[in-house]
Amino acid sequence: MNSQDVILGMLMKKSSSGYEIKQSLEGLFNYFYQSSYGTIYPTLSRMEQEELITKENVQQEGKPNKNVYTITEFGRAKFNAYMLSPVENDSFKSDFLMRLFFGEYVGYDKVIAWLHEAQRAFQMNLDRLNDLFEHEKDYLPLTKIICIQIGLKGYRANLEAIAEGLVQMEQLEQEKRK
Amino acid sequence: MNSQDVILGMLMKKSSSGYEIKQSLEGLFNYFYQSSYGTIYPTLSRMEQEELITKENVQQEGKPNKNVYTITEFGRAKFNAYMLSPVENDSFKSDFLMRLFFGEYVGYDKVIAWLHEAQRAFQMNLDRLNDLFEHEKDYLPLTKIICIQIGLKGYRANLEAIAEGLVQMEQLEQEKRK
DNA sequence: CGTGTCATGTAAGGAGTTACATGATTTG
DNA sequence: CAAATCATGTAACTCCTTACATGACACG
Numbered sequence A, B: 001m002n003s004q005d006v007i008l009g010m011l012m013k014k015s016s017s018g019y020e021i022k023q024s025l026e027g028l029f030n031y032f033y034q035s036s037y038g039t040i041y042p043t044l045s046r047m048e049q050e051e052l053i054t055k056e057n058v059q060q061e062g063k064p065n066k067n068v069y070t071i072t073e074f075g076r077a078k079f080n081a082y083m084l085s086p087v088e089n090d091s092f093k094s095d096f097l098m099r100l101f102f103g104e105y106v107g108y109d110k111v112i113a114w115l116h117e118a119q120r121a122f123q124m125n126l127d128r129l130n131d132l133f134e135h136e137k138d139y140l141p142l143t144k145i146i147c148i149q150i151g152l153k154g155y156r157a158n159l160e161a162i163a164e165g166l167v168q169m170e171q172l173e174q175e176k177r178k
Numbered sequence C: 001c002g003t004g005t006c007a008t009g010t011a012a013g014g015a016g017t018t019a020c021a022t023g024a025t026t027t028g
Numbered sequence D: 001c002a003a004a005t006c007a008t009g010t011a012a013c014t015c016c017t018t019a020c021a022t023g024a025c026a027c028g
Helices: A005-012 A020-025 A037-051 A072-086 A095-101 A108-139 A142-177 B003-013 B018-025 B038-050 B074-083 B095-101 B106-141 B142-176
Strands: A053-059 A068-072 A091-093 B053-058 B066-071 B091-093
Touching: A005 A020, A005 A037, A005 A053, A005 A068, A005 A072, A005 B095, A005 B106, A020 A037, A037 A053, A037 A068, A053 B018, A068 A072, A072 B095, A095 A108, A095 B003, A095 B142, A108 A142, A142 B142, B003 B018, B003 B038, B003 B053, B003 B066, B003 B074, B018 B038, B018 B066, B038 B053, B038 B142, B066 B074, B066 B091
Parallel strands: none
Antiparallel strands: A053 A068, A091 B091, B053 B066
16 A cells, blocks of 8 residues: 555545645545645655546635646556555554653653653543544444444554553553552 | 654664564554564664664574664654654545445445455454553553554454444445345 | 474565645634 | 644655564473
């Protein structure tokens, strides 16, 4: 899975500009894929040259012009080929968990602060994804619903584990004080 | 968080060779950080030049020699600086979830197959992490225990959500057949 | 004597991020 | 008129992966 596959997937349903693609990527996608303009625009240019997509300059009222890209038949074929290729392994990197893993080398306060920070971050992600889901769930195909439910369950599990961790940390600290 | 920070963290407790570092990374670390020899060896060389670590060639019986690296005072200071720096955001990429998200463009069978495949993979990861945890938990500091518990809860939540997803998919398919 | 494990490294390439650069238009 | 939003792009750089290359030693 690379940026090209994701862009093709997004254009399957609706033609979009680079800016709109970036916005979509910050919606439901956000929890299993992220990308920046520095990737999106060059990728779109290359994909146009390779005739996977076509560009159309659209004038807007009250807004700057935009380049709207539409998937070609060749692009659809490429997307289908991606969907039939072997699934790649997930990749997860967490600086938060790395810190926690080495938490014995810093003070109790620091670890507590990290846990609280992660709690806030996960809660925000959960709320955001939940809002999006509640808003759209009646119009989403089952596959997308399952995808989001996996994300929601994951976030809730992380929050539970962090809350339990905070309790364990506090217990340990109280025992030390005795 | 980069490979240098991780290597410094690992050397805080025990001097190790590149090969041993790679093996450790495939243990408990594996679910929130992954790395290859192509990163580890060049990073160790650079770190030695920068005097974050020192190298010692150790002869072994019945095995080839190895280069054992030990963290210096300067290295410890660098590690502490990392631990006090702002925590970076997690990064998660999932080809599996991307496929599922675009699942409406492929057949029912393909989606079911992906879900089963993911189920197997998550179950394997869970079993592996659980075994490691059961083996080591009595000797681990609380911070590491919390770290692993977050991982275990996450895997279990994913498995639950996938199992529910499979049921939902099957229900949908049976309704269609009526 | 072949296969597996232990052990170290390099080189080329891929895929991305960050920072920079620009500019139109709306809204307060 | 300042700030926010909409909109597109480039260039330098970072970091890592994959594939290649080598070789010691053990075990059956």
